[in-house]
Amino acid sequence: MTMMKKLLTSAVASALMASGAQAAISDNTVKIGYLADMSGTYRDLAGPNGLTALEMAIKDFGGTVNGAKIEVVSADDRNSPDTSSSTVRRWVENDKVDLVAGMVASSVSIAVSKILEENDRLGIISGSAASSITNEHCTPNHIHYVYDTYPLANGTASAVVKEGGKTWYLLTADYAFGHALEADVTRVVEANGGEIVGTVRHPFPTQDFSSFILQAQASGADVVGLASAGADTTNAITTASEFGVTQAGQTLAALLLFLTDVHALGAETAQGIQLTTGWYWDMNDETREWSDRFMKETGVRPTMVHAGIYSSTMQYLNAVAATGSDDAQTVRKQMMDTPINDMFAKNGKIRVDGRMVHDMYLAEVKTPAESKNEWDLYKILRTIPADEAYRPLSESKCKLVN
Amino acid sequence: MTMIFGVPLAVLSGQLLIGIINGAFYALLSLGLAVIFGLLKIINFAHGAMYMLGALVTVVLFDLLGVNYWVALFVAPVLVGAFGMLIEYFLLRRIAGQDHIYSLLLTFGVALIIQGVLTNIYGVSGLRYSMPDMFKGGINLGFMFLPYYRAWVIVVALLVCFGTWFIIEKTKLGSYLRAGTEDSQLMQGFGINVPLLVSLTYGFGVMLAAFAGVLAAPIYSVTPVMGSNILIVVFAVVVIGGMGSIGGAIITGILMGVIEGLTKTFYPPASSAVIFLVMVLVLMIRPTGLFGKEA
Amino acid sequence: MDQPVNPADIHKAIVEQQKIQDRKKLMVNGVLLLLLLAAPFVMYPVFLMKILCFALFAVAFNLLFGFTGLLSFGHAAFLASGGYTTGYLLSNFSGLTTEMGIIAGTATATLLGLAFALLSIRRQGIYFAMVTLALAQLVFFFFVQSEFTGGEDGMHGIPRGELFGLINLEDNLNMYYFVLVVFIACYLLVQRIVSSPYGQILKAIKQNEPRAVSLGYNVDRYKILAFVISAALAGLAGSMKSVVFQLASLNDAHWHMSGEVILMTLVGGMGTLLGPVVGATFVVNIEYQLSQGPLRDWVDPILGGIFVLTVLAFRSGIVGELQKFMRKNLG
Secondary structure, eight states: OOHHHHHHHHHHHHHHHHTTOOOOOGGGEEEEEEEEOSSSTTTTTSHHHHHHHHHHHHHHHTSEETTEEEEEEEEEOTTOHHHHHHHHHHHHHTSOOOEEEEOOSHHHHHHHHHHHHHHTOEEEEOSOOOGGGGTTTOOTTEEEOSOOHHHHHHHHHHHHHHTTOOEEEEEEESSHHHHHHHHHHHHHHHHTTOEEEEEEEEOSSOSOOHHHHHHHHHHTOSEEEEEOOHHHHHHHHHHHHHTTTTTTTOEEEESSOOHHHHHHHHHHHHTTOEEEESOOTTSSHHHHHHHHHHHHHHSSOOOHHHHHHHHHHHHHHHHHHHHTOOOHHHHHHHHHHSOBOSSSOSSBEEOTTSBEEOOEEEEEEOOTTTOOSTTOOEEEEEEEOHHHHSOOGGGOOOTTOO | OOEETTEEHHHHHHHHHHHHHHHHHHHHHHHHHHHHHHHHOOOOTTHHHHHHHHHHHHHHHHHHHOOOHHHHHHHHHHHHHHHHHHHHHHTGGGGTTSOHHHHHHHHHHHHHHHHHHHHHHHOSSOBOOOOOGGGOSEEEOSSOEEEHHHHHHHHHHHHHHHHHHHHHHHSHHHHHHHHHHHOHHHHHHTTOOHHHHHHHHHHHHHHHHHHHHHHHTTTSOBOTTHHHHHHHHHHHHHHHHOTTOHHHHHHHHHHHHHHHHHHHHHOGGGGGTHHHHHHHHHHHHSTTOSSOOOO | OOSOOOHHHHHHHHHHHHHHHHHHHHHHHHHHHHHHHHHHHHSOHHHHHHHHHHHHHHHHHHHHHHHHOOOOSOTHHHHHHHHHHHHHHHHHOTTSOHHHHHHHHHHHHHHHHHHHHHHHTTOOHHHHHHHHHHHHHHHHHHHHHOTTTTGGGOEEOOOOOEETTTEETTSHHHHHHHHHHHHHHHHHHHHHHHHSHHHHHHHHHHHOHHHHHHTTOOHHHHHHHHHHHHHHHHHHHHHHHHHHHTEEOGGGTSHHHHHHHHHHHHHHOTTSSSHHHHHHHHHHHHHHHHHHSTTGGGHHHHHHHHHHHHHHHOTTHHHHHHHHHHHHHOO
C-alpha cells in the first residue's frame, strides 16, 4: 500500500469514528510488541525485567480487554535500528501488532516511530532519553513516557545552582545525547545566574576518567557536572571519589543516573550525589507495594523505566477498554484526554507532541549510615512540578504543535 | 604560572603522570598478548574477556566467600589462567598449525560466548566493589592529588612487566620457552613436554590479563563487557610495538598511555582515536612495528 | 610443489575444470534465480532485501579475503560511508534520483577504499588486518563527530524516491526487484573477475605471493585493484541498505560489523562464490530469528558458538563442506 493510500484510509477511518460508527478491536486481539535491548549495554534499564513489568500490567488488568485477548510478543532490538526496523515492520504488517512498547537506544526509537507513523500504529517509548523524540522527531503515533534530557538538566542543574553551585565544569560524553544534555545544562545554569567555566568532551565510551577529573579539579569550579550515562557516569563517579573531588569541596552532579547505576556504585562511593529521577520505588505505600511485587518476580528493585512500562501499559489498556477500539489515533486521543493517576505519576498528562509530562524528583544519594539496605539509596529532596520540568510547547519544533 | 600551549605546567605534569599510570596498565595487558603471540603465534581476541574475568572473579569471590583484595590478587589470575589453559587444551590446540587468522576468529567467538553468558547472569550495570581500606586517600604532590591506589598500580604493574620480560628474555626457563615454540620437535627430543609448555604459556598470558583485571576492579566499573572496548586499544598497542616483541609491548604501552593522556588534555574527543592514528603512521614507516623483527 | 611446471598445462587444466564446473554452476544458479524471483511473494520483502544487501557486502569482502587472501578488519567503513553518503544526498537534494544517490555513495566508498589500499597494501598478514582496523576506527571517529550523520541517533527518513525518476521505490516489490537486479549484476561481476586471468593472478598471490612477484607480476597493483573493487561493492551494499531501510546508523561503521562480515564469509565458505551469500543468509536469519524467540537474550553467545564451531569443525564453511562432500561422493 502506498503512503498516500494509508493516510487516506486512516483519515476515512477516523472520520467514521468521529461520526459514531462502530469502533472495534481488530481481530478481537490486542497485540503488544515489546522491543528492547535484551543483551547489550542498555539491558538493565528496560530489558528482560521490563517485559516482566509489562506482563504484570496485563495480568493486573485482567488478561483480557472488553472480551478481547491480550497477546505479547517480544524481541531483542540488538541496539540496531535496522534489526529493529525489520522486527517492527513484520510486527505491524504481518503480525497485526497494535502497540510497540519499551525501546531504549534513541536510534531505535526514532526508526521505530517512523515505521509506526507510516502504518498508523501506536508506540510508547519508555527507555530513551533523547528529548528530540518528541521535538523534531515527533509523530502522531508515539508517546514518550518516562523522562527525557530536558527535565534531567532542568531539575538537577537549577537545584544545584540555587544551592550556591555557581561555577560549573562539565564532563560531556562526546555524542548526540551528551551534547543535548550539555546544551540543556548550560541554558539552565546560565538562566539561574551560574556560569560554565569549562567543558571537556570525552569519547564514548571512556574507561579511565582520571585525566578528565584532574582537569575538572584544576578548574576550581564549584560543581563538576557529568553529562553522560551508564558506565561512563559510574566510571567518572568512581574516579571522582578516588581522587577526592567531593572532599576537596567540589560538588558532583550526575545528570542521568538510574537506580541500577547507583546500586552498582554503592552508597559509599555515590553518597551525596544529586540527581533527577522520574520515579523512585520507596516514595510511598503505592510505589512500595508495586515494587515488592516486582522484586518478587525479578529479584531486583525497579528503575523508573520499569515502573513507566507498567504504568503506560495500564494506561493503554484502560484507553482501549474505554473506547472499545485498538485504533492508534482513537487510543492516543483517549490517553491524551485522561490524566494519569497511578503509582507512577500523579496528574500526568500526555501532550499533543506525545510527551507525557509529570512531576519529576530531585534526589540525593544517601550516606552509608542512612542507607538501611542495598536498595535504600535515595532521599527525595524536592518535587519538580511537571510544568517546570519539561520543555514547554512554546519552544517545541514538533510538527504537531502550532 | 608557567604555561605550555595554553596549559599550566602543573596540570601538564599531572596529566603526564596519569598517562604513565594508564600506560603501565596498557603495558600489562599488551604484555600478555605479546607473550601469547610471540611464543605461540596465537592472536588472542579473548584477551579483553580474560581481563574482565579477572575483575569479575575478584568481585564474585569477595561477595560469595569474603575473599579480600590481597588474596584475590593471586587467586583470581590463577583461576582465570587455569580457565585459559582449558581453552587452549580443548579449542586452540585443534587449530595449531593453521593460519593465525583462525586463532583470531576462534578466540573472538570464545569472547562473545563468555561475555554473553555473564551478561545474562550479572547484568551490565556493574558490580559493586570497594577500594581496600589501606588504599583510601592519597598524597598531594603539589601539582596533583595522587590516590595511593594509582601509585600502587604503577609500581606493581611495572614490577610484573619487568619480571615477565626478565623471565622470558634472560632466564633458562625463558630460553626453553622460546626454543620449544620455535622448534617443538627438537625440544620434545630433549625430553621437554612441549604441549604442556604451550598450555602453560597461554595460561600465563591470560593470567597477566586477569591480573590487570584485579587491579582494575576497585577503580573501574566491573561489568561483563568492560573488556570488549579495551581489547582493540590493547591490540593497537601490541601492533605498534611489534607483534610478539615482549619489551616492545611494555615500552609502547607506557608510551601510548602518555600520548593518550596528552590528547586528553589538548583535544579530548580524539583521545580514543589517537592510538589508531599512531598505529597507521608507525606501520607506514616501520611495517612490523617499532620493535618488531622484519618479517 | 617446487618442480617446474609448464604454465600452459596449468592453464589448460584450469580451463577444462572450469567448463565442467560452469555447467553445474549454471544449473544451481538458475534454480536460485527462480527462488529469488518468487521469494517476495512468500517472505517479507524488506527482510529479503536486508539479506541481499548483506550478501553483497559479504561477496565484496570475500573477493578480498577468500580470493586474494587479504583479511580486512575495516570493511565496516565502506558499508557505512556508502550508506551515509547516499542518505545525506537523497535527504538533502530532492532533485536527485535514487540511483544517482546510490552511485555517489558507491563512489565515496571507492575513493575511501583506494585511500585504505594505498596505506595498507604493503603490510602483511596480521599487520594488514590491523592497519585496516585502525583506519576504520578513524573513519568511525569521523562519523561520530560529524553533524550530518546524526551521531548515535542515526540518519532517519531517507526518501526511497524514484528510480530513474520513473519507478516508485516506496513500493516494496519495486524496491526488491531493483535490489535483486543490482545484486545479481554484482555477483556476476565478481564471478567474471574471479574466473578471468586477473582472478587467476589474485589466486596466485593468495597461494604464494613471492612466486607471483618472481613471475614478474606487479603484485601491489593487483592487490590495490582487488581492494578498491571490494570497497566499491561494499559501499554499494551500504548505499542500497540505507535506501531500503531509509536510515543509516553507526552500527554499520562499528568494528563489530567488520567482524560480522568475516563470520558470514567464514560460515558460508570463504573462497567460494556462493559461500558468502549462503553465509549472509544464514547469519542474518539466525540473528533475526533468535532475537524474536525464547533465546532472544542469548544471541551473542550463540553467534560466538557458531564462530567457534565453524573454525573447529567446518573450516571450509557450508558451501565449502558441501562441495567437498559432493566431490567425495558424486565424483
